Amino acid sequence: MRALFALATLAAPLLLSACGDPAPTYIDQAWIRLSPNKETPSAGYFIAHGGDAATQLRGVRTDYALKVEMHESVSDKGVMSMKPIDSVDIPANATVAFAPGGKHLMLWGVNDTAISRGKMQMTFLLANGDRLLVDAVIQKPQAAGATPPTTDGGATH
Ligand SMILES: [Cu+2]
Numbered sequence: 001m002r003a004l005f006a007l008a009t010l011a012a013p014l015l016l017s018a019c020g021d022p023a024p025t026y027i028d029q030a031w032i033r034l035s036p037n038k039e040t041p042s043a044g045y046f047i048a049h050g051g052d053a054a055t056q057l058r059g060v061r062t063d064y065a066l067k068v069e070m071h072e073s074v075s076d077k078g079v080m081s082m083k084p085i086d087s088v089d090i091p092a093n094a095t096v097a098f099a100p101g102g103k104h105l106m107l108w109g110v111n112d113t114a115i116s117r118g119k120m121q122m123t124f125l126l127a128n129g130d131r132l133l134v135d136a137v138i139q140k141p142q143a144a145g146a147t148p149p150t151t152d153g154g155a156t157h
Pocket residue numbers: 071072082104105106
C-alpha cells in the first residue's frame with residue numbers, strides 16, 4: 001500500500017514535463033506581383049503554415065503601401081470576380097496558400113522605396129495575438145517596351 005502511494009507521487013512530475021513547446025504558425029514564400037501602373041492595385045501571395053494549434057489570419061499590415069486587403073477570387077456562373085475577406089482559418093498543421101487565381105492580397109500605392117529595394121516588410125496579424133514579420137519579394141512587371149527593335153524595318157536596301 002505504501003509503495004503504491006510513492007509511485008503515484010513520482011508519476012505526477014513526469015506528466016507535467018511531457019508538454020513540449022508547441023510549434024508556431026508561420027508565413028513564408030511571400031511575394032508581390034507589382035501592377036504595371038500606379039492606378040491599379042498590386043497582388044500579394046504567400047503560404048501560411050499552421051502550427052500545433054489552429055488560428056486565423058485576421059489581416060495584413062505594411063508601412064510600404066497605402067492600403068492592404070485580403071481578397072478571394074470567386075467564379076459565379078463562369079464570371080470571375082473577387083470579394084474582400086475579413087479572416088482566413090489556418091487549421092493546425094495544415095498549409096493555406098494565397099496564390100494566383102485564389103485568395104490574394106491587394107495592395108494600393110506600393111511605396112517607391114520598397115519597389116527600388118525589391119522587397120517590403122509586412123506584418124501578419126493572427127487571432128492568437130501573434131504578429132509575424134515577413135519580407136515579401138517584389139516582382140516587377142515585364143518591361144512594357146520589350147518589343148523587338150524596328151531599326152531595319154525588314155526593308156531591303
Ligand atoms: Cu483582389
